Amino acid sequence: MTPPAPTAKPRPGREADHSTTPLWRAAVLLRVLTLVFAAAVVFAYRHEYARPALAWAVLGAMTAWTVVIALCYLPEHRRWLWFTVLDLVVCCGFMASSRLVLTHDQLTVTGVPLVPTVWVTGVVAVGAVRGGLLAGAGFGIVLGLVNFAVRGYVDTDLSRDMVLLTGVGFVLGMAATSARVSAQRLALALRAEAATAERERLARSIHDSVLQVLARVRKRGMEVGGEAAELARLAGEQEIALRALVSTAPGETSSDGTADLVPRLIVLTTERVQVSAPSTPVLLPDAVGREVVAVVSEALTNVAKHAGPDAKAWVLLEDLPDEVVVSVRDDGLGMAPARLDDAAAEGRMGVAKSIRGRIGELGGTATVTTAPGAGTEWEFHLPKGRTR
Incomplete structure (x- = not known):
């Protein structure tokens, strides 16, 4: 049996931009x-050019360059930035060649069209599609300045051409940018839809197997008592965590590097930990979100170690206009307010580094409220726009 032919794969680190292919x-x-229009102009003015043979030669070079750019721009993997800049330089060179084809009077007085005429406007479209609105407008400005230099003067008509070139480049660049953004959003939506469908399928499977087993173990363990009660408690915690995991949307990173903090905190739910979060996404830079989850996990670990065997914890996420606030509160044993400062002064830097240090590096603040027998509450404030 003949093996299938290998399919072409994109180069590592480079994805084809299908959104702007049209x-x-x-x-x-x-x-x-x-x-075609430039060829018609050359034919119409063939008797007026000072060097008609050179005009036909320039037209032939323009034709060859058109073939080259078609071979480079049509395949998605050849749309190199350096070649787009080279295209602009070549077009400016064709415009400058008109000084050899036309006389000074033809350039400045009679206003005979340059040999490339409107052919060079195509590079403005290329620059806009490749680099966006600023690149498109920049390409238009460059062509306008070269047109001034070739003609040797500035008037209303030439200024109008420059404004039109710049405006067309700006509008086309905006369209190309919008196409890319729309394609990225569509891809994210499709991935989220596929992930949701897969999560629902897994949830049904887990509910019919694992969750039922854990629920039965928890029930029987509580009935038997003794050491089985501890197993029942652990089974109950895993049941709650697993339910939270399969019922939470995946925390994917968007195209702008942000991620929703809500699902990352929801999965921390256990029998002793309750998480309350907004129903709308709370977006933070992906790295910041991971650090916040790590800090909250560290605070919950301290609750399990020091708050007492029956202590419960509550995690509250608030999305305020200017900041994101995360609170971790427990009803455990608590401690003296100065205990953390005394521990840091004695060289025990666990809380200072793992909690306060991490939040400080993100540009936020961490405050703790505690008292003996009154539990402990951590409050983390992350100002929007200042998180690093």
Whole structure:
């Protein structure tokens, strides 16, 4: 049996930009149509050029370059940034060649069209599609300045051409950027939909098998008592954690590097830990979100170790206009308010480094409220726009 032919794979670290492929094709088509117009102009003015043979030679070079850019811009893996800049330089060179084809009077007085005419406007479209609105506007400005330099003067008509080139580049660049953003959002939505469907499938499977077994172990263990009661308690905690895990949307990172903090905290739910969070996403930079979860996990670990065997904890996430606030409160034994400062002064830096140090590095603040017999409450404030 003949093995299937290997399929082409994109280079590592480089993904094909399918969202702007129609715009690239339109830019190549524009270059072809404007080349036909340039050929018609050269034919119409063939008797007026000072060097008609050179004009036909420039037109031939423009035709060859149009073929080259079509070969480079149509395949998705050849749309190199350096080649787009080279395309701009070549187009400016074709515009400058008109000084050899036309006389000074033809350039400044009679206003005979340059040999490339509107053909060079295609590179503005290419720059806009490749680099966005600023690149498109920049390409238009460069062509306008070169047009001034070739003509040797500035008037209303040339200024109008420059404004049109800049405006077209800006609008096309905005369209290309919008296409990329829309494609990224669609891809994220499709991944989220697929992840939700898979999570629901797993939830049904787990509910019919694992969760039922854990529930039965917890029930029988509590009935038997003794050492089995401890197993029942552990089975109950795992049942709650597993239910929270399969019922929570995945915390994926978006295209701008942010992630929803809500699902990352919800999975910390156990029999002794309750998590309350908004129903809407609370977006933070992905690295910041991971650090916040690590800090909350450390605080919950301290509750399990020091708050007492029957202590419970509550995690509250608040999304305020200017900051994100995370509170971790327990009803355990508590401690003297100065105990943490005394421990840091004695060289025991566990809480100072793992909690206060981490929040401080993120640009936030961590405060603790505690008293003997009154439990402990940590409150973490992360100002929006200042988290690092």
